[in-house]
Amino acid sequence: MELITYIDWVGYAAMATLLVSFMMKNLRTLRLVNSVGCLLFVVYGFLLNPHSYPIIITNTAIVCINLYYLFLKKD
Numbered sequence: 001m002e003l004i005t006y007i008d009w010v011g012y013a014a015m016a017t018l019l020v021s022f023m024m025k026n027l028r029t030l031r032l033v034n035s036v037g038c039l040l041f042v043v044y045g046f047l048l049n050p051h052s053y054p055i056i057i058t059n060t061a062i063v064c065i066n067l068y069y070l071f072l073k074k075d
Contacts, residue, residue: 007047014040031066038062 004012017037024030038059045055 007044010040010047011044014038014044028070031070035063035066035070038066 014037017033017040019037021030021034021037024033041059042056042063045052045059048055
């Protein structure tokens with residue numbers, strides 16, 4: 001039986017955080033929680049393999065988009 005590694009736990013935490021973010025009714029809270037989940041996925045991508053570029057690039061882009069809407073875009 002294979003034990004779950006700390007890298008796996010980072011991936012599971014990222015997945016759970018991202019899923020929870022989509023249950024948020026407040027858009028600001030959704031973006032904040034989603035950003036945390038995406039940052040965890042970026043860390044996971046680096047821990048998994050330095051060449052996990054699709055995971056790293058996609059989630060970095062999502063964090064940037066969330067930060068733009070949270071702090072720069074004014075309605």
